[in-house]
Amino acid sequence: MKNYLVNKFLPMWAKETVLRENRQLKQENQALQQEVDRLDAYARGLKTGLRAVGRSRGGEK
Numbered sequence: 001m002k003n004y005l006v007n008k009f010l011p012m013w014a015k016e017t018v019l020r021e022n023r024q025l026k027q028e029n030q031a032l033q034q035e036v037d038r039l040d041a042y043a044r045g046l047k048t049g050l051r052a053v054g055r056s057r058g059g060e061k
Contacts, residue, residue, distance in 0.1 A: 006015055
């Protein structure tokens with residue numbers, strides 16, 4: 001339905017603007033998702049490291 005509205009009712013300049021902004025937002029979303037994935041991996045590494053330190057100390061924390 002959204003594509004129908006964009007293609008049938010918007011003037012060409014508005015359609016180009018909507019499509020350009022949509023592409024930019026998709027790229028921004030992808031970059032942010034990559035950042036989230038990177039930070040999640042970092043947090044998992046810290047958690048694993050802290051568990052290993054706890055085991056090496058005989059369970060002391």
